[in-house]
Structures are given as structure tokens and as C-alpha cells.
Amino acid sequence: MTLRFVFIIVATVLCAPLVSCKDQDDTPVKQEIISSKDTKKSDSTAKKPPEKKKDDKPKHAVLGWVEHVVVSGTDMKTKAKLDSGAKTSSVNAEIIKTFKRDDKKFVLFRITLDDDTEDTLEREIVRWVKIKTKKGGTIRRPVVIMSLCLDGTTIKGEVNLAERGHFLYPLLIGRNMLKDRVLIDPSKTFVSKPACKK
Numbered sequence: 001m002t003l004r005f006v007f008i009i010v011a012t013v014l015c016a017p018l019v020s021c022k023d024q025d026d027t028p029v030k031q032e033i034i035s036s037k038d039t040k041k042s043d044s045t046a047k048k049p050p051e052k053k054k055d056d057k058p059k060h061a062v063l064g065w066v067e068h069v070v071v072s073g074t075d076m077k078t079k080a081k082l083d084s085g086a087k088t089s090s091v092n093a094e095i096i097k098t099f100k101r102d103d104k105k106f107v108l109f110r111i112t113l114d115d116d117t118e119d120t121l122e123r124e125i126v127r128w129v130k131i132k133t134k135k136g137g138t139i140r141r142p143v144v145i146m147s148l149c150l151d152g153t154t155i156k157g158e159v160n161l162a163e164r165g166h167f168l169y170p171l172l173i174g175r176n177m178l179k180d181r182v183l184i185d186p187s188k189t190f191v192s193k194p195a196c197k198k
Contacts (some may be wrong), residue, residue: 012048060181061151064188069171070196071111072147072154073121077194078113080150081167082184086174088129088143089157092164097198098125098142107142109161113170129160148173176190 049192051106069080071091105125112118123144130138146159150173155175164170178184 005069009020010169027183030125049186060183061089061192062183063151063184065184065186066169067150067187067192068190068194069173070149070194071119071171072149074119076113076117076119078117078171080173081147082173082178082182084175084178085117085171086185088147089148089159089166089174089175089177090162090172091146091159092106092167093168094162094163095142106163107144109142111170112165126158131160131162134166148177149194149196151182151197153181154196 007169011197057096063082064077065082068077069083070077091099091111092113093111096110098105099109099172100106106122107125108120108122110118123146125142126145127143129141129143133139141160141162143158143160147154148171149155155177164172
């Protein structure tokens, strides 16, 4: 056996484990890199929890069961009862006359509020209602659209023109004008100030 042949055998024996070790060492490193990429990919594609939508609805004002109110279009300030038990708002009014104009029905009426403050207004009649009287009968009264200033906000809605002279408060604000706007605290009165922009 020559020295050259012995050298080839020794070189072959020594290099074989190195190749094997190289292959074994490379595989885990390669797998580790793939695993890291997969983790990042899964993190980026993971679904985020849905964001909670903000409530855009306006908050209800909490007012007392009696508040000061200004009748829009006039300088008349009065005490008004806020009554969630009443469907439609009502104001103390004296009917002067009803008439037609341009095929529409109108009413001329006088409202009397606190301290005998009076003002004469004209409004289109939107409908008629029957109101119960003390004697047990009913009376037919017109309903008009009016605007009121309550808690710095102008609210608009149907108001029936009733005889409320025998009531403590000449103006009653019912559900039709309170809904989605006001919550009533029965333990309080005069919480707000009727200051609306003209």
C-alpha cells in the first residue's frame, strides 16, 4: 500500500463526518428561519378584534318636572310642566277665530301665561282633537305647530290650544316634544335656563 493510497483513505474517512455534520447543522437553521417567517406571517394575518362603535346618539338632558320655557317668536317666559304621561303638549289659549287662506285652515288665538302675560298668535291648523271637560263631556280644540325654548334648545312639535286657566301651569309639554330629548327627575324643578339663540 503506497503512501498516496493511504492518504486518500484517511482524507475520505475524515471528510465524511464533516459533510454529515454540515448537513445536520444546516437543516435546523433552515427550519428555524422558516418557522420565524411563518410566525410573523400568522401574526400579520391574525384578525384584530372589532372596534367598539362610539354611540353617536345625543345624551338626554335630565330636567325637573317644572321648568322655565320661552315661546319662540315671542318674549313670553312661563313655567311649564314636563309630563311624560301626556301624549301631546298643550298651552292655555283663547280661540279668537278660525279662517281659511289659500285652501288652508288657520287659527287666530290669544295665549295667556304667567302674571297674565298675553300675546296673540296665528298658526295653521294641522288637526283637531277632543279634550275631556270637568263635566265629563268633550270639547273640540285645534292643534298647531309651535316652537319652544327649553334648556337652551329649540324644540318644535304639535300643541293643542286648550283652556288651561284652571290649571296651575299654563303650558304642558308632553311626550311628543320630550321624546329622545329629555329625562324627567321628579325630585327637581327649574334645573335649566331657557336661553336659545334667536
